[in-house]
Amino acid sequence: MSNGTHASELERLVGQYQTAVLRTCYLYLCDRSQAEDAVQETFLRVYKGLDTFRGESSEKTWIMKIAINTCYKMNHSGWSRFINRRVTPEMLPEASVPFEEKDDELTRAVIRLPIRLREVILLYYYQGLNVNEIAEALDISQPSVSGRLKRGRERLKDMLEGRENDA
Template sequence: MEMGGFWKIVNRPEGLAAQHAVEGLMREHGDSILRLCFVYLRDYHLAEDAMQETFLKAYRGFTGFRGDSGEKTWLTRIAINVCKDITKSAWMRRVNRGISLQDIPEPAAPPVEADDTLITAVMALPRKLKEAVLLFYYMGLPAGDVASALKVALPTVYKRLNKAQDLLRIQLEGWHETE
């Protein structure tokens, strides 16, 4: 539940208070935004840039935020658009972005092979499917919020999720399904 954060935003603090509020959002949601950007962009340094740009935009747009959506949905929407802008750049199209979990900060515990397999499979998904999977399954947004964030119709979200499931089932063949 985001109730505490939601009420802070409805009060719409300005100036230094806005800075403190956005800092609070960074500490609460920054890790997940950073990891979302990494899986989207497949590069840790770009993900750091994208995460910082997300919160910079959030800070600038803070007094305009009306609280229609939760703060996580709002931040996720900004992050996805920042990532999309980065992927549109000519530089992104020139550099061969392999899928690797090698050059990233060490996890708190030794890596689990199953985690790597699932994450790299998601990273390899076509962009539109990857967006839907990340927003719905990782960020936990309701399907309606996913549709709004991606500016597509709700049935389109479900189609993309189903298609992603089909592709991942093929790539992860042999793995046990867990519910």
């Protein structure tokens, strides 16, 4: 692929996936500035990897895997301990569809989930990935994804019904 082809392909991918990647990174990192940095780093890695993408997964799965790995690395850097982790739905990047009040309550509950449960809920419900794609994106087994989805749903139900204050 030539540099011109790479650039136009990257432009298409950014246009198609930037908002989804930003929302996911923000919910992972709980900081707008870090999420924006993660998006830039994600698409830089996408650009560098265009020649090696073999199409064994969907573009979305591939890009989300890169974004998740980027967030993991940023979360484990020394700077992450200085970040304000109190995220509210108002702070999230603009959604393509306006939130309703019940969505706001659900988003607050999702944010409070432990990261291992939050990530599968985000990828399944917010990004529309299936269990196989999530397993591939997170490098875990399909039964692990199914188990985490089940536990995540149970925790969310408990939180929303008021049986659990904070995760």
